Structures are given as C-alpha cells and as structure tokens.
Amino acid sequence: MSExxxxxxxxxxxxxxxxxxxxxxxxxxxxxxIEASLRExxxxxxxxxxxxxxxxxxLKRAGDTVTVGATGAEASRVDEIQFQQxxxxxxxxxxxxxxxxxxxxxxxxxxxxxxxxxxxxxxxSIYSQPLLADGRPIGSLNLYATTPNGFDExxxxxxxxxxxxxxxxxxxxxxxxRQNDRTAQLRxxxxxxxxxxxxxxxxxxxxxxxxxQAFDILRSASQHRNVKLVAIARDVIRTVTGAExxxxxxxxxxxxx
Numbered sequence: 001m002s003e004x005x006x007x008x009x010x011x012x013x014x015x016x017x018x019x020x021x022x023x024x025x026x027x028x029x030x031x032x033x034i035e036a037s038l039r040e041x042x043x044x045x046x047x048x049x050x051x052x053x054x055x056x057x058x059l060k061r062a063g064d065t066v067t068v069g070a071t072g073a074e075a076s077r078v079d080e081i082q083f084q085q086x087x088x089x090x091x092x093x094x095x096x097x098x099x100x101x102x103x104x105x106x107x108x109x110x111x112x113x114x115x116x117x118x119x120x121x122x123x124x125s126i127y128s129q130p131l132l133a134d135g136r137p138i139g140s141l142n143l144y145a146t147t148p149n150g151f152d153e154x155x156x157x158x159x160x161x162x163x164x165x166x167x168x169x170x171x172x173x174x175x176x177x178r179q180n181d182r183t184a185q186l187r188x189x190x191x192x193x194x195x196x197x198x199x200x201x202x203x204x205x206x207x208x209x210x211x212x213q214a215f216d217i218l219r220s221a222s223q224h225r226n227v228k229l230v231a232i233a234r235d236v237i238r239t240v241t242g243a244e245x246x247x248x249x250x251x252x253x254x255x256x257x
Contacts, residue, residue, distance in 0.1 A: 040069060041057045041069055041141065041166065042055040042056055042057045042069040042070050042071050042075070042141070043055070043069070043071055045141055045143070045159075045162055046071045046143075048158070048162065049143070049155055049158050049159065049162070050152075050154065050155050050158065051145065051150065051155065053143045053144055053145045053150060053151070054070075054071050054072060054074060054075040054078075054143070054144040054145075055070065055071045055075060055141065055142065055143050055144070056069065056070040056071070056075040056076060056078070056079040056090075056141075056142045056144075057069040057070070057131075057139060057140070057141055057142070058079055058090050058094070058139050058140050058142060059138060059139035060094065060137075060138055060139060064083075065082075065083050065090075065091065065094070066083070067079040067080065067083075068139075074121060074122075074144075075142070075144060077121060078118050078121055078123055078142075078144055079142060081114060081117050081118060082114065085111070085112065085113075085114055085117075087111045087112060087114060088111050088114050089101075089102055089111070089126050089127075089128040089142070090128040090140045090142045092111075092128070093128035093129065093130045093137070093140040093142075094130055094137045094138075094139065094140050095137070096130075096137075097130050097132065097136075097137045098130065099127065099128065099129045099130065099156075099159070099160065099163070100126075100127070100128045101126075101127050101151065101156070102115075102125055102126040102127070103125055103148065103149050103151075104124060104125060104148040104149065105118055105119050105123055105124050105125060105126065105148075106119060106124065106148070118144075122146050123144045123145070123146065124145060124146055124147050124148045124150065125144075125145045125147065125148055125149055125150035125151060126142070126143065126144055126145075127142075127143045127151045127155075127156060127159055128140045128141070128142045128143070129141045129142075129143075129159050129160060129162070129163035130163065130167075131163060131166055131167055132167040132171070133167065133171050134171050135171075141159070141162065141163055141166070143159060192230040192233075195230055195233040195234055195237065195245055196218070196229060196230060196233045198233065198237050198245070199218060199232070199233035199234075199236040199237055200214045200215060200218065200233075201214075202236055202237065202240050203217055203218065203236065218232050218233060218236070233245075
C-alpha cells in the first residue's frame with residue numbers, strides 16, 4: 001500500500017472513530033434507559049471499526065449473562081455458545097476486567113470445545129473488551145472476524161478506546177440515573193409528608209388533640225388496616241374534603257410513611 005493510500009485509510013479510520021464516539025455519547029447520555037442504548041452499541045462499534053466486524057454486547061443481569069445487542073443473528077448465536085458453556089472470551093473479559101484476544105480460533109486451546117463450535121459458524125478471530133461502570137465490569141463488547149488475525153494493532157487500539165469511552169459514559173449515565181432516582185424519591189417523600197401533615201391537622205381539629213396524639217391515631221389506623229400511613233392520610237383528606245388529595249403517595253416497605 002502506498003504512503004498516500006495508507007494516510008487516507010488512517011484518516012478514514014480516525015473519522016469513523018470520532019463519528020462513532022459522538023454517536024455513542026448521544027446514545028448513552030440522552031436516555032435513562034441504559035440497556036436500550038447498549039443495544040445500539042454493537043451496531044455503532046461495528047461501523048466505526050476497521051473491517052466492520054460482527055459485534056455483540058453482553059451484560060451481566062441477575063446472576064446471568066445475556067446479549068442485549070448484536071449486528072445480526074450470527075453474532076447473537078456465537079455469544080450464546082459461551083453462555084451455554086459458561087466459558088469463553090467474553091465471560092473471561094467480564095470476570096477479569098481485561099480485554100481477551102483470540103488471534104486464530106483454529107489454534108486456540110482455552111475454553112474446551114468452544115473454539116470448535118464457533119469455527120463451525122465461520123468465526124476465526126475474536127476480541128472481547130470489558131465494559132465497566134464505576135470501575136466494575138458489567139458487560140463486554142465482543143467482536144468477531146471471519147479471518148485469522150482479524151484485529152490488528154490499530155483495530156485493537158480502536159476497540160480499547162471504544163470500550164474505555166463507553167465505560168466512562170456508562171459511569172456517568174448510571175450516576176445521573178441514580179441521582180434522578182434519589183430526586184424522584186425525595187419528591188415523593190415530600191408529597192407524602194404534605195398529605196400526612198394535612199391529615200394530622202384535620203384529626204387535631206376534629207378530636208381537639210395534640211399533633212402527637214393525632215399521629216398516634218393515624219398510625220394505629222395504619223397498623224389496624226395494614227396499609228401505609230400515607231394511604232390513611234389520603235382517606236382522611238378525601239372523607240373531609242370530598243376530593244382526591246393532590247400529590248402522589250410514597251409507598252415504602254412496611255407500615256411506615
């Protein structure tokens with residue numbers, strides 16, 4: 001290859017990487033559904049990498065591992081072989097938090113009969129990059145090529161960069177999601193407190209009692225009926241005003257608020 005053609009190829013690869021990184025950023029930071037975004041990661045990663053290899057994205061979920069996105073049925077099937085055998089490069093990448101390279105499946109001696117099974121699907125080289133969130137592996141980006149040594153140094157660098165960039169985005173997205181959950185919980189708790197305060201005022205006016213005594217009355221009703229305290233408060237307000245109280249209740253475990 002001439003120097004000019006090589007430079008053009010490098011420029012094209014760099015452009016695809018920059019474009020892909022931008023797309024990944026938009027995917028992971030524009031929605032609260034992180035898993036839905038990761039479904040698109042396989043397609044984006046395949047487009048941005050030299051040779052456009054087959055790709056799959058695997059995630060740990062409830063003690064199991066599943067493929068949440070793939071460039072096609074063949075990539076999904078190859079991922080599934082690992083999950084059936086509970087061994088393979090993507091699982092090793094997730095367990096060790098380190099990338100796993102298989103330059104030539106025909107020469108691979110790890111993972112029992114896994115190499116022979118994926119060769120039957122035409123796969124000759126594999127590269128699995130762990131995906132991290134808060135520094136912990138939660139999944140992997142799995143790339144498959146139909147030729148030996150399908151992932152040269154430049155491609156491995158691009159995969160590593162993609163995985164690291166995705167991991168940073170995942171950590172950010174999960175932090176934002178947790179913050180949103182906390183904000184929603186706080187708002188719900190404040191709404192529940194407002195309802196309870198209104199009900200306490202009603203009981204105090206009806207019974208001519210103190211706030212502490214009114215609270216004991218509501219709590220006793222909550223325990224007797226085995227419903228949340230805020231639900232009792234809503235019933236009191238609804239009975240007196242004849243209207244549905246404003247604010248959504250916050251239901252936590254037990255008979256507390």
